[in-house]
Amino acid sequence: MNFWDTVTGGDLTREWKAYEARAEALPADHRAAWAEIKAHLSPYGDFTGRNLMPILDGALGLLEETAAEGQGAREVLGEDVGGFCAALAGGEGARGHRDRWRAQLNGNVARKLGRLGG
Template sequence: MNLWETVTGSDLTREWKAFEVRAEALPADHRAAWEQVKAHLFPYSGFTGRNLTPILDNALGLLEETAADGQDVRDVLGEDIAGFCAALAGGEGARSHRDRWREQLNRDVARKLGRLGG
């Protein structure tokens, strides 16, 4: 990846298009699970989303393998896709955008209160 791709995000666009092409080949139930996986993983992305690329690639690979083996998607991912995605992102303690923003807000408020009170 060169500087231009980093700045413009063209590398991410290519990868997302490749993911979607691969997902189109999945059976309907696996494709629906893919959409849910993307939706549940998105809150764990960094500013650019580059941190999710390998996770999404592996999740899509798992869906492709299970579809090829004829396995039911619920047997592989379980009933709790949000929990599955949290585990993929680093466990139940994985921080989402909301968690990071809340922590930043709390730090900012504490800093302001410290300046006003002291």
């Protein structure tokens, strides 16, 4: 990966297109599960989403393996895809970008109020 690709996100675009091409080869129920996984994992991404690429690659690999073995997507993921994605992202209590921003904002406000009051 060169500097230009890192700055412009060209490497992410190529990876994303490769993931989508791989997903198109999956059976319909696995493609639907892929769409749900992407939707549930997006809150855990950083500004660029670069931190999610290895997680998405692993999840897509799991879907590919289960499709090759003839298993249904729900057999492997279960009915709680959101919980599955939270576990992939770092645990059930994993903080998303909204949670991090909220904590940062609360900290900034507390510091400002502390300066004004003291």
